[in-house]
Amino acid sequence: GNKRFSLSALLFVSVLPSHTCGTPGLIPNGVIHGSRYNMGDKIRYSCESGFVLEGHSILTCIVSPGSGAQWDFPSPFCRAEGACGGTLRGTAGSITSPGYPAEYDNNLDCTWSILAEPGDTIALVFNDFLLEDKYDFLEISGTEAPSIW
Incomplete structure (x- = not known):
């Protein structure tokens, strides 16, 4: 069967x-x-x-x-x-003016972008900071209102 x-x-x-x-x-x-x-x-x-x-x-x-x-x-x-500006990614980085520690050139306009994941905190620690008074400034902007020094 x-x-x-x-x-x-x-x-x-x-x-x-x-x-x-x-x-x-x-x-x-x-x-x-x-x-x-x-x-x-x-x-x-x-x-x-x-x-x-x-x-x-x-x-x-x-x-x-x-x-x-x-x-x-x-x-x-x-x-x-000698280019001024760029993009930083990752957990740490360094930003300097061109030719540092020598003085930077006149009429520079440097823009740095710092990329982070949503919710991350970005901390900026200034080790050496000197601008030409009345001419130069640093502006930090992001999700908050810009801060200008």
Whole structure:
């Protein structure tokens, strides 16, 4: 006679965490050193001649809770030497006038953008601060009303 079988199966689908951070991406006027992007690997950024690196030059692929692996810092960027202004990302950074500690040139208009996550607090600590009285000023603006010194 015919025999019938019943089959009961449980299907387990699990998403394994990624063990690679993927390429961190090229940056304009920059060079990336290193071609391995797995956990524990490090890559280093440098800038072409005439440009200065802002941010972290070395990124490490680290274990990240929930997502598997990610780079420990955002990619840096390259700004032109002597250029005034730029964008800061990450947990720390430094802002100086061009040629510091030498005096800055006349008629400079420098704008720095500091990027942070919503809810983060940005703290500015001034180590050395000297402006030409009656001519120069510093304006800090964001979600609050601007402060001018």
